Amino acid sequence: MKTTTLALMVMGIVASATSQAAEIYNKDGNKLNLYGKVKAMHYISDDSSKDGDQTYVRFGFKGETQINDQLTGYGQWEAEFSGNKDESNSTTKTRYAFAGIKYANFGSFDYGRSLGALYDVEAWTDMFPEFGGESSARTDNFMTKRASGLATFRSTDFFGVVDGLNLTLQYQGKNESRDVSKQNGDGFGTALNYDFGGSDFQVGGAYTTSDRTDAQQLQARGEGDKADAWAAGVKYDANNVYIASMYSETRNMTPISGGFANKTQSFEAVVQYQFNFGLRPSLAYVQQKGKEIEGVGDADLMKYIDVGATYYFNKNMSAFVDYKINQLDSDNPLGINNDDIVALGMVYQF
Template sequence: MKRNVLAVVIPALLAAGAANAAEIYNKDGNKVDVYGKVVGLHYFVTNSDGGEDVDKSYARLGFKGETQISDQLTGYGQWEAEFKAATEGGSTANTRLSFVGFKFGDLGSFDYGRNVGIAQDVASFTDVLVEFGGTYADSDVYMTKRASALATYRNSGFFGLVDGLNVALQYQGKTDGGQANEGYSVATTYDIMDTGVAVGASYTASHTIDGDVALGDKAEVWNFATKYDANNVYLAAMFAETRNVAGWNKTQNIELAAQYQFDFGLRPSLGYVQQRAKEENKNYDLIRHVEVGAFYDFNKNMSAYVAYQINMLDKKDDPYAKSTDDILATGLVYQF
């Protein structure tokens, strides 16, 4: 989890490489990198409504490779899995990424497989909080995070004509088991050169799956975000709206992040996260909390972090609240 102010991990870069990959092969236009991390993570629930302290430790391992086919054509692939540090014998492994594709010079890239929904290109602006960020986005939920059967087209620099302007198109085919129906997404981000300022927006639409079909035949998600990333300061804000997703006609989501990177490795972080559902002329806060935390990098391979979630919800006032707990999280990370 690399937290340098100039290198916040953005899902859009997954096809290009991971933060601390170790090159294990590079010959005759063929290259393979391996990357991974081990995280010791524990939650201390300090104001529980039924929850308890819990171990959240896990490990991730992945590889990415590419082959130079011609001057303007490169093939690439990436795979990544996560392994929960649970008891032996349980089902603890999950494939996070598995896709393959081509890059066609300035014309862009195209790949297919299990990948990151391009809505995350925008959501990543605020997806930098220590532990308790994120509202509407979830894996295998309408292309809002990681999902299967994704065909993705990306173009960086708008065909080499506009530095900093990136566009992406994505299509999801129907998968077995009813986890996803057909859908599409469009996203664009623009880094205003030499200012540290960037803006982004995305829109996603899918046919509803069985659990949401009563709400309507189309699930929609759109978001807008902006950030400032310069002079060791990181500020970001995102607003998103979902319609007919996860049992709600509409949710409105706000995420805010502020961080400062000290030269000796400390990165304090402050965030605000809110998700409000709108249903039959009534509003319910599902998520509303402040996160106070910090990262500390010992070096590029070893880091630690701590985060405290100050929950602002009460079940009496918000009966559909996803959690009313205050939680202290502590983590230690080794990555390569």
């Protein structure tokens, strides 16, 4: 099928949230781009903690400076501002804040608040219009998604030697002055993905291991002084078709009622098609099972079918609907809410 200009733009939007960044400065080897989006969104659900307005704004910048012909410095900051609260209770949170250097084709090194190594694979299924990418990938949960204190080395094309082979090496420093579910000890992570020299098919794997804090080890659920995780995934992205799946396991890492699951097994899969006139339907499945939970045994922590669609009016404006069809039993032993959720919204981004 012949790909239209609109379809190409849409795929670019999907591939990178900052692809439409506005360049505000570019002179003498220094660049500064601004990007952001307004997501006007409403949830419909019998779950009162989710039902209602979910509007927010995200805003950030990406900067770059050419130090010499081989060395480049860079930095990124992004924040989110709530739009669903009264002005006296509005909240702001920092999503990204890191700086680093890149040396020619050898690789890049940065430090700060960024993405954990496990998310190199988990990101492939985090493509739903609103939900998804939430089983083993959790914010401030060791190195599974966005996290603080990350020192990250990334090399594309494996130091410029193997086309399509990308390597991540990562270290996370201890974070204890926070809620116990979001603490972590010192840890290390790595990821490797390969697209077979530029093909439309990609495979990847990731592994992380971290010390658990004293407070985490004192919880009623979750044993062991280490928190470990691994993930493997596949992705196909071509001819207006996007297909991806991911399987992961965690040990003493995933927060649950009363502490942490001794073990989890997670599976996510998504398939999408980009029509040339702007419509992108999505069908997906997510399941996470907790294993050997104290006082429970094995139990589903997350299980749902996701049906959604996004319509792109142009590169800056879109509308979406996403229906999370919960498959958890109403009498699940951990008391996890099993209500469906429908998300409706419009997005403006630049």
